[in-house]
Amino acid sequence: MRDWDDAYANMAHIEGSAELPAIWAKRAAAYRDTHTVDTDIAYGDAPREKFDIVWPEGTPRGLAVFVHGGYWMRCDRSDWTDLAEGARANGWAVALPSYTLAPEARLTQMTVQVGAAITAAAARVKGPIRIAGHSAGGHLVSRMVSADSPLPPEVRARLEHTLSISGLHDLRPLMWTEMNKVLHLDEAEAISESAALKRPLSEAKVTVWVGGDERPEFLRQAQLLGMMWQGLEAEVDVVVDSGHHHFSVIEALADPESPITRAFVG
DSSP, X not given: OOOHHHHTOXXXXXXXXXXXXXXXXXXXXXXXXXXXXXXXXXXXXXXXXXXXXXXXXXXXXXXXXXXXXXXXXXXXXXXXXXXXXXHHHTTOEEEEEOOOOTTTXXXXXXXXXXXXXXXXXXXXXXXXXXXXXXXXXXXXXXXXXXXXXSSOHHHHTTEEEEEEESOOOOOGGGGXXXXXXXXXXXXXXXXXXXXXXXXXXXXXXXXXEEETTSOHHHHHHHHHHHHHHHTTTOEEEEEEETTOOTTGGGGGGGOTTSHHHHHHHO
16 A cells, blocks of 8 residues: 555655754745735634735735645744745735644635635735645645635636645545544545546636655646646646755745746736
8 A cells, every 4th residue: 555644745855854944934034024014914713814915016916825835734824925025026915824724624614714815815905816825725726716616706807827836636645644633634525625626617727836856746746637627628737847846846936037936926
């Protein structure tokens, strides 16, 4: 039987990964000290139902949203503020939401929360909307453009593009991992929350982005969404970013000229 725990064990296969969380937090805090950021904007009543907005100079071109990962169990929006720089420098207001983590919430609830966060941010920023998410965040943004999206029609009408970075799109294998002791996925929820098993919105434009040096399971997950949704006539591109692992693949979001920033905000 395949070792599903090893299949998803990113840090175990990346040298120096134990130091990364502290590096992320320090870098993000330094960025907040030097840029215009509105923090702790509530979109609901739960403690983690909040988002931050990083503002560009002048009137925003539109709203860009970045949803963090952490296997639905870890991390916070404040770890990733500096990744807003690429979109911000291109004139976009960038919202970074948090959501209730497992085991306090199930994935179904997190999907609803992210939809509510995007809707609340959209009420504050006019213009087109572009969304991106990393790892578990990639799952959550792909759910925003599934046929049963929690986004209201007026927000969906403004949504130009979705970028799933190293996203998880078929959740059924997670049932066989140790982390499922926290996630509590059963087969019904694993199926209902898997974007690859759903129809995409007819108007969806999606890029699936994955590092070429990621664990084979993440490459499979990226290709799977591409194959499934292309078969349903969605506009989907799959990009394998050579030389990058699960964490380095998102770093170029801080670069206004990088290919991944162009995929995010055009």
